[in-house]
Amino acid sequence: MSFEKKQPILYPVSVAPMMDWTDRHFRFFLRLITKHSLFYTEMVTTGAILRGDKHRFLRFSQQETPLSLQLGGDNPSQLGECAKIGEEYGYSEINLNVGCPSDKVQEGNFGACLMKDPDRVADCISEMDSKTSIPITVKCRIGVRGKETLEDLHEFVRSVSAAGAKRITVHARIAILEGLSPAQNRTVPPLRYEDVYSIKKSFPDLVIELNGGVKSISEIHSHLDKTDGVMIGRAAYENPFLFSDVDSEFFGAEPLNLSRREIFESMQEYVSSQTAEGEKPSRILRHLLGAFHEIRGARSYRRILTEKMHSNPGPRLLLEALGSIPDEYLDRKLGNPKIETKEVAHPVVSA
Numbered sequence: 001m002s003f004e005k006k007q008p009i010l011y012p013v014s015v016a017p018m019m020d021w022t023d024r025h026f027r028f029f030l031r032l033i034t035k036h037s038l039f040y041t042e043m044v045t046t047g048a049i050l051r052g053d054k055h056r057f058l059r060f061s062q063q064e065t066p067l068s069l070q071l072g073g074d075n076p077s078q079l080g081e082c083a084k085i086g087e088e089y090g091y092s093e094i095n096l097n098v099g100c101p102s103d104k105v106q107e108g109n110f111g112a113c114l115m116k117d118p119d120r121v122a123d124c125i126s127e128m129d130s131k132t133s134i135p136i137t138v139k140c141r142i143g144v145r146g147k148e149t150l151e152d153l154h155e156f157v158r159s160v161s162a163a164g165a166k167r168i169t170v171h172a173r174i175a176i177l178e179g180l181s182p183a184q185n186r187t188v189p190p191l192r193y194e195d196v197y198s199i200k201k202s203f204p205d206l207v208i209e210l211n212g213g214v215k216s217i218s219e220i221h222s223h224l225d226k227t228d229g230v231m232i233g234r235a236a237y238e239n240p241f242l243f244s245d246v247d248s249e250f251f252g253a254e255p256l257n258l259s260r261r262e263i264f265e266s267m268q269e270y271v272s273s274q275t276a277e278g279e280k281p282s283r284i285l286r287h288l289l290g291a292f293h294e295i296r297g298a299r300s301y302r303r304i305l306t307e308k309m310h311s312n313p314g315p316r317l318l319l320e321a322l323g324s325i326p327d328e329y330l331d332r333k334l335g336n337p338k339i340e341t342k343e344v345a346h347p348v349v350s351a
Helices: 024-031 046-051 054-058 076-089 103-107 111-116 118-130 150-163 193-202 217-224 234-238 240-244 246-250 260-276 281-288 298-308 317-322
Strands: 013-015 038-040 067-072 093-098 136-144 167-175 207-211 229-232
Touching: 024 038, 024 240, 024 260, 024 281, 046 054, 046 067, 046 076, 054 076, 067 076, 076 093, 076 118, 093 111, 093 118, 111 118, 111 136, 118 136, 118 150, 136 150, 150 167, 150 193, 167 193, 167 229, 193 207, 217 229, 217 246, 234 240, 240 246, 260 281, 260 317, 281 317, 298 317
Parallel strands: 013 038, 013 229, 038 067, 067 093, 093 136, 136 167, 167 207, 207 229
Antiparallel strands: none
């Protein structure tokens, strides 16, 4: 079967797939702050989709789009079938995880350990690409031990792009698969941004996105001078309001012009609606515990949520906790009111 393939959209900013963090509830919250950034699901394994409750893992709301489904696996036919199912669910793209260093992922022979076998990754990408009409993308590391030179990275990129990968997101650290935890793999190996820049220079027609250690608007601008996109990981979770400037700065959109209070009022409505459908409030509210880091009243805000969200939280718990945060902070409008023409140099266009 042949498809008319959609080309990938060039998103200057995206939010990384993060296990236990970027579930549909957090994505709903962050989408209230940024309308245009590309979001990713948590990694979903092929086994969970083909042998488990696929609706539990794949459902999402249209408010979360654009949204990429990240798959974990190493079997080309299974990945192809899961990519097809993901397209049927309405995902914008399908992404293959070739970067996770956890022991569990290694036991399944996928994630970062696949960087040792570019031919296998190419087979997986080719099969996924043949079964869908939406873009197939890859998230990888700059390497793993034994395959950590720039030449190794060039070989990997050449192989997977020839197989059909339409965007390659490169975490600018190697993965150390023995002796380091996933958390340590996010901080211990040194960042090698120049390697990612080199890939973009060598493959100018490919969409290359940089990931790793980016925490500010100014850093995003700096990397976009040398790559096509920047993926934000932990900073998106730890400082979600960082994204209140992203749409105006990088997508040429109007400033957000919403206050934190308005956003949290929308989240209270969301909590109520999800609770009415049987969801546990704590599964949503846990994502909001750190929303006011280092703001006066944040400790009291967290205490109220933590003490009450697991048992009989009441219909307005979030707004009750919000009473601990100063009004002047809550009611200040978010978003950068000034959009300098030279700064809006990365619009959403077809790649």
